[in-house]
Amino acid sequence: MIELCAVTKTYNAGRPNEVVALGATDLTISDKALTVFAGPSGSGKTTLITIVGCLARPTSGRVVLNGEAVSGLPQRFLTEVRRRTFGFVFQRFNLVRGISAIENVMLPAYPIGTPHARLKTRAMELLSSFGMAHRAHFNVEILSGGEVQRVAIARALVNDPEVIIADEPTASLDGERVAHFLAIAADLKARGKTVIVTSHDPRVTGAATVDRLVTLADGRPADATP
Amino acid sequence: MIAHPPVLALVLASTLSALVMVPTFVFALRLLARWDPSSGNEEQLKLEKTTYLVSTLVAFVAVVELASLAAFAFNADRMAVLFVGAMCAVGTLNASSYGFPTLVAKIAVFFAAFVWLVLDRTDNKGRDYPFILQKYWGILLLALLVVLDAALQLAYFLDLKASTITSCCGKLFGDAGLGAGAELAGIEPRLALVLLFGGLAITIALSFGTARSRLMGRLLGLASPAMFAIAIAGVISVISVHVYEQPHHHCPFCLLKREYGFFGFLLYIPLFAATGSGMAAGLLSALPARQSLSDVLPPLLGRLSILTISGFALFGGLSLWKIMASRLTLM
């Protein structure tokens, strides 16, 4: 369970270009559910999930993850918590270019030092489960859009995280791929993962598998359906 | 000044180290004044980010200082041909009054950097920055030492002039000479051996208790530098003469030469490692206990004491072996 108490985020505090990207926000995200943060562009969705996912620290307020306050942790522990708990699928998928798909999948596990053979097997299993085994050793630059998405999801899962976070995953996808993504999200949920997605795409926000929809407006949750 | 390439290399190394430590010193002052881990404001985030730079810089300085400590001793040996009366490093170091102080400063910098890095690693294992303030007080001290070392070394090299008349190990550590060196060399061999092996026994015994008792740990912190001094005295008074198999050759530097199979390295590397880890274990035992380190500290102290024990044991064993195997008999 992830709890946010009075969390705020201000960029460039005290300078003329100060932006309050997140006003005092209280929020609880329950386990093993699919939560969607919706709202127009600039409403603070990305800011909110960077804080939820321990990618950034709030300017004030507390973030409590499974009972532990993580907002005050030293950076290296915040990184460790992030590595252990969260898997990320980015808006532009953000694969490292010039290396193979399987190496991309293995990257998040390097700092852990998982023995090579075991890590490789695990990465291969993940890629096969998304039907990508035959592409594992291809340079990611020659993969198609849909393949890139699947590699990105496999990478998010390699450290076996409890929570998968996806930022606008469907922004550049056609209808068929959106449906495919939603199916994967539902499948992850069924396997006991917590899934958090930001989107202003009605195909996602209106999907039947969504457990909870949090709509943001001007850096605050406007209304929350329980 | 003698613009010998190793001299230029050493001056470059110490100048760079000092240049690195000056902004680090200023940063340490800022951190000590502004550190507030409960805040998420940008200044705190920036301080936190910069601590990574400081750790990297100190590690860099430690490596550089270790390399220059060895190069400094070798260079002194190599430059001996330039000075009347010098046959080895001692003569070169003695050719200016800054010589030995520079050597001592270099050793001090090495130990300080070593202990600081152990403290840094420990602090990085605690989830609430357990020793951050102690660490940055330490940086202030370390920076001063590094700058002092650079200044002394520069003064030393500037002061050196070819054909200075100096006295070498024969005089400095000669049985008939005056001063601290001669005093050390003149120690009764039996007494020196008792001090050496007695000291080693006590230090090793303390190391065995370090993981369990904080008191033992603190005592180890005091005992290891003392042991370092005793060990050097032991080298000067008995071990060296047995290696050279000459009753009046008391030099701690000639041991590093090829003629003696680089035995000095075998002897000094374990000694430095043991002393450094003993001091680090002592510091960690002397700092206040922290809840966040309760799982981390005991195994760390265990590892440090193993290093201390094996280093001192190796030093003692090698010395004993050389004394036994030597054709020289003083006792």
Place this chain on the structure above:
Amino acid sequence: MTALSRTRYFLDFAVSSLLRRRWRTLSLILVYSCIVALLGSVLLFGTALRREAATQLSTGPDIVVQSMIMGRHDMLRAADLDALRGLRGLRRGEARLWGYLYDSSAAANYTLMANADTAPGEALVGEGVARARKLEPGKLLFLVSPAGKFLKVRVKSVIAPKSALISSDLVLLNEADLRAFFSVAPDLYTDLALFVANPREVATIAQKGAIRLPGRRFVTREDLTRSYESLFSWREGLVLVILAGAVIAFAIFAFDKASGLSSEERREIGILKAVGWDTSHIIAQKLIEGGLVSGTSFLIGFILAYAHVFLFRAVLFEPVLTGWSTLYPRFRLTQEIDGLQVTSLALLTILPYVAAILVPVWRTASADPDEVMR
């Protein structure tokens, strides 16, 4: 165990990251190895010359006695040698006759020396002289003295370059020929060479000799070694100080390369941080990259320096370090590498590089992990 496999991952990733930016890596290694080769040549050459001088000195006399008048070098008499005979510990003494001759046709200075084994009308010449005058055994050598006297001698052989540094400019002549050529009176000699039985007694014998022969200067081999050593050190140091400019330029180049990352690289580091790499991991990985580049360049540079000095006889330095340009010996230096030279070279080249990249590496590594979300 995990620390070990983690280091392996970082190492692998560093290698792949260097290979991905092949051209940048290559250009860096190229410049870096040139710097190492340049400084390495100076150091290796200096060491080799010093050794050469030491070899020469070790076969020379233990003490050289010179006559001094008004602080300047003057000729000695044979009687001076007799005065020293009977000094306890003195094994052998000989009076030597030698001098310099400037040869305007070759624009070179020769050292002319009397030699007991050379017959009248014959000469032995050093390798440098032979080269400058295109001599070989059997050919004739003409010399003109400053006073306009001529000397015609037949070259018997070219001196084997055992220690070519000092014998290169040598011309060995019969004593009578030499005296006639320079118009030196029969009783005058340039200096005395003394050989001592026990090297420990050299200083004592020099002292005692100075009492018997007041006004003469006694130069021991140790004094000579010392002045050679400081001569070499100075020149070498001077060259290194001049090269400091190159090292600084290189450090700026390295700093620039390390701070001016492409947007692709920035993105890559952002991704790594977002997926769970800590700042310290990125720093470690980047420093491993720096270490690989340094190690490779140092090795290449050192091999180049070694080849330059020992296989190509340090052709680039002839005029700078030795001072004789025309008669500079064409000899192979004795190959020698020693730990202090290697350490010094490493400190002089790797240190500025690492120091230059530390801050840029840290700045890169501390990019905010949420940046990739933007």
